[in-house]
Amino acid sequence: MQFIDLGAQRARLGSALDEAVSAVVHGGAYILGPQVAEFEKRFADYLGVRHVIGCASGTDALQIPLMAWGVGPGDAVFVPSFTFASTAEVVALLGAEPVFVDIDPETYLMDVRSLEAAIAMIEAEGRLTPRAIIPVDLFGMVADYDAIMPIARAHGLKVISDAAQAAGAVRNGTMCGAFGDVATTSFYPAKPLGCMGDGGAVMTDDDDLAEVMRSVAFHGKGESQYDNVRIGLTSRLDTIQAAILSLKLEILEEEMEARQRVAQRYHEGLKDVVKTARNPEGMRSAWAQYAIESTDRDALKAHLADKDIPSVVYYVKPLHQQDVYRRYPVAPGGLPVTESKPGTILCLPMHPYLAEADQDRVIAEIRAFAGRDALPVAAE
Numbered sequence: 001m002q003f004i005d006l007g008a009q010r011a012r013l014g015s016a017l018d019e020a021v022s023a024v025v026h027g028g029a030y031i032l033g034p035q036v037a038e039f040e041k042r043f044a045d046y047l048g049v050r051h052v053i054g055c056a057s058g059t060d061a062l063q064i065p066l067m068a069w070g071v072g073p074g075d076a077v078f079v080p081s082f083t084f085a086s087t088a089e090v091v092a093l094l095g096a097e098p099v100f101v102d103i104d105p106e107t108y109l110m111d112v113r114s115l116e117a118a119i120a121m122i123e124a125e126g127r128l129t130p131r132a133i134i135p136v137d138l139f140g141m142v143a144d145y146d147a148i149m150p151i152a153r154a155h156g157l158k159v160i161s162d163a164a165q166a167a168g169a170v171r172n173g174t175m176c177g178a179f180g181d182v183a184t185t186s187f188y189p190a191k192p193l194g195c196m197g198d199g200g201a202v203m204t205d206d207d208d209l210a211e212v213m214r215s216v217a218f219h220g221k222g223e224s225q226y227d228n229v230r231i232g233l234t235s236r237l238d239t240i241q242a243a244i245l246s247l248k249l250e251i252l253e254e255e256m257e258a259r260q261r262v263a264q265r266y267h268e269g270l271k272d273v274v275k276t277a278r279n280p281e282g283m284r285s286a287w288a289q290y291a292i293e294s295t296d297r298d299a300l301k302a303h304l305a306d307k308d309i310p311s312v313v314y315y316v317k318p319l320h321q322q323d324v325y326r327r328y329p330v331a332p333g334g335l336p337v338t339e340s341k342p343g344t345i346l347c348l349p350m351h352p353y354l355a356e357a358d359q360d361r362v363i364a365e366i367r368a369f370a371g372r373d374a375l376p377v378a379a380e
Contacts, residue, residue: 001349001358003310004190008353009255013247020243033239039246043201046249047177051210053202054237055217058164058186061200063090064235065160065182066132068212071096076128078118078157080110081318081330082338083136087162088319088328097128098328100320102335103138107280108291110135111337112147118331119155128329132158137166137176139277139314139347140192140259140286145171145179160184164200165288167193168256172282177203182213187237187245192259192286193252195241258352259287262359266290266348269363273370275344289314290350292366297346303369309362312347 002008010017024033040052055061071077073095079087081100088098099122102114115133122130133152135143143161152159161180163169169176169192177183185191187199202217204210212230215221220232263285267276275293279285291314294300304311318338319325348362367373 001309001361002351003312003349004351005353006189006194008351009248009251012251012353016247017244020247021240024240024243030239032236033242035239035243035246036237039237039242039249040201042246042249044203046252047175047183047203049178049183049203050205050207051203053210053213053217054242055200055202056235056237057198058184058188058191058200059086059090060217060233060235061164061184061186061202062086062134062160062162063093064202064213064216064233065158065184065204065209066090066094066096067216067232068209069131069158071131074129075131076122076329077131078115078133079319080136080138080338081320081325081335082108082315082341083138083162083319084164084315085319085322086164087134087136088325091134092325092328096131098319098325099128100318100325100328100330100335100338102331102337103341105337105340107141108138108341109141109143110148112144112151114331114333114335115148116151117333118329119151119157121332122329123155130155130157132160134160134162135180136162136164137169137286139291140166140169140288141280142166142169142171142176142179142283142285149180158182164188165191166286167191168252168259168284169286170284176286178205181206182209187241190288192255192288193245193248195238195244195248197238197241199237199241199245201237255352256284256286259350260284262350262352262354263287263290265356265359266292266363269360270366273367273372287350289347291345291347293341293344294346295344296369297344300366300369301346304362304365307361307365309365310349313342313345314347316342318342
């Protein structure tokens with residue numbers, strides 16, 4: 001059993017995948033070939049945004065808008081601590097300071113009250129200038145932008161939606177990737193929309209900002225790459241990866257529906273023995289991960305391993321507790337929810353091609369571990 005089965009998806013794409021790669025190889029436009037612009041247009045149409053700017057990774061995607069806005073030393077950017085390092089890493093790389101915010105105990109998304117308290121703290125101290133908020137759409141769930149955006153506007157802050165795990169997610173009719181001043185995503189192979197290498201993208205409806213971000217991603221170019229008008233990066237989406245992504249985008253909606261079925265089956269099969277995840281009202285998660293919680297998490301993980309069932313702990317240690325990030329500020333009152341989750345959370349196999357028989361084996365082993373062999377009564 002695979003935790004994420006990329007081989008099944010590759011088999012489904014079949015010869016079309018070979019043909020797409022071959023077209024790039026024989027076409028000879030290896031950097032910024034026509035497939036890049038084609039994918040950017042298709043992805044923009046899918047998300048309902050004006051601009052998609054392909055880049056080299058999801059990490060670069062987060063750094064590019066911060067550079068476009070001139071974020072740097074003396075600035076504060078508010079981020080969750082319960083996330084992958086990239087979200088805070090890009091802030092520190094630019095000389096600014098990440099300010100760590102707690103998460104909601106049910107969704108694992110940025111807690112709005114903790115965010116407000118953190119902003120008030122930084123403003124009162126006066127040492128740093130608040131510049132931006134980076135909510136993370138963790139595990140495929142969509143952050144509460146209806147609450148976050150008014151807070152940002154009230155304090156003059158920009159918002160970057162870190163949708164690295166959430167391509168295909170929807171909240172109240174809006175696609176994830178269309179929230180915030182800028183949204184970013186990663187095309188790392190294991191993501192809901194992943195390529196076969198590294199890749200990422202930045203999304204926005206702001207025409208002027210899009211132009212600046214394209215410049216930042218290409219050495220700060222002006223009229224040409226030999227006319228540099230700002231400090232930039234070399235961060236381009238590879239042409240082969242763009243061709244692959246266009247193919248995968250064609251089946252993304254079908255895969256999203258399959259992920260919903262997998263998530264619902266887990267919920268129905270496990271809701272009486274562990275804390276399960278499900279779609280909040282008005283939301284369709286991309287289900288990049290399916291997380292459960294158990295007070296006997298380590299023993300449960302060992303039990304599943306003994307049965308050759310893979311599982312993963314996300315995240316073993318919150319960022320604010322890691323040595324390299326300890327010196328940065330945290331929201332008033334600390335991050336109690338963030339600090340509690342690494343001891344209870346466990347992510348189960350989740351992908352669109354997970355066979356019902358395999359999933360039922362996962363459910364059965366968790367129920368057996370809990371001493372609850374019988375399945376619960378299905379919800380009406």
